[in-house]
Amino acid sequence: MWVRVLRWLPTLAMMVWTVRLALERSFVPEDMTETNTYLLLFCLIFVPKAIYTLCGGLGRLVKRLFHSRYNWGNLIGLFFGFWAFYIVAYGSFIGVSRLEVKEVEIAVKGLPKAFNGYRMVLFSDAHVGSMEGWRQKYLERDIDVINAQKADAIVFAGDLQNLRPSELYPVQDKLRLLKAPDGVFAVLGNHDYSAYINDDPAICAANEKDTQNRMRQFGWTLLMNEHRVLTRDGQRLVIGGMENGTGNSKVARGDVKKTLEGVKDDDCVIMIEHDPAVWRESILKEADIPLTLSGHTHGGQLSLFGIGTSTITQKEIHGLYDDGKDHQLYVTCGLGGLVPFRFGVTPEIVVITLVSK
DSSP states (O other), X not given: OHHHHHHHHHHHHHHHHHHXXXXXXXXXXXXXXXXXXHHHHIIIIIHHHHHHHHHHHHHHHHHHHHTOSSOHHHHHHHHHHHHHHHHHHHHHHXXXXXXXXXXXXXXXXXXXXXXXXXXXXXXXXXXXXXXXXXGHHHHHHHHHHHHHXXXXXXXXXXXXXXXXXXXXXXXXXXXXXXXXXXXXXXXXXXXXXXXXXXXXXXXXXXXXXXXXXXXXXXXXXXOSSEEEEEEETTEEXXXXXXXXXXXXXXXXXXXXXXXXXXXOTTOEEEEEOSXXXXXXXXXXXXXXXXXXXXXXXXXXXXXXXXEEGGGGTOSOOSEEEEOSSSOEEEEOOOSXXXXXXXXXXXXXXXXXXXXXX
């Protein structure tokens, strides 16, 4: 009896812990340490155990139906259980520590000759609240690598934080180090608003203002349904930045027309929008934008045999897409995520070289 009790105690403790976290008022607690510890233990111990139990149960059923001597389900469950353990362990400790510098050349319709060869570093989804403790060194490395590209401009495509601006305080001196000749252009992602906090509306509004003000204090140009014009040899390149989302997005504040107010008909526009779904929902329908830069998807964070977890819910997940009419979208898988985990989807920064089409 005592052996059975001891066997069930971890499961009972995890059930109590699950209920406690489920009663959290906000999407996740302010301190993500507990949440990440819970998810890590759950996926390292209970997921493999559940896989083994399920396979063993099915194997027992097959054994009875076909009067077999062996329960092959136990062997299959053992294999897939260890495979699940490996995926979680690798993704949580090794996958998140890697960084890929991806170089992409994109031919842009209407790009002025003066901007032929213009280089931009695109990064997204830093989720600095998840880069705490021993992971903070990865953020420092990422900033150094971005600056080392010596690009003309740096573009941040949203989700700097998980939930609250307080996550930015410990790393604000590091974020100030990002520099480029034409500046750092940034937009807000869904996590940079207060959509995931169950709090007083006045507090939520204050949090949003704090996040925005701090991004500006870093020396970044925060674009909230607005644009900036870059000039070279009398020629213009417009950098537009939309707020997050349109349509059915949880945070839907993007406005294509407002972003492009005052833009000339013959201007070449590079649009920054956190959510790539907006490209089909609004941007293609409302404007002639040759290139849109996005993030948000994290590439699914988990990819097996080239199949990511986001393929079910989203068409444009990672890489370069086009509509066949000289309108293109580039989606980066970003640097991090609310949950620090990467398997088969390496964190990245993207060095984009614009060339005339």
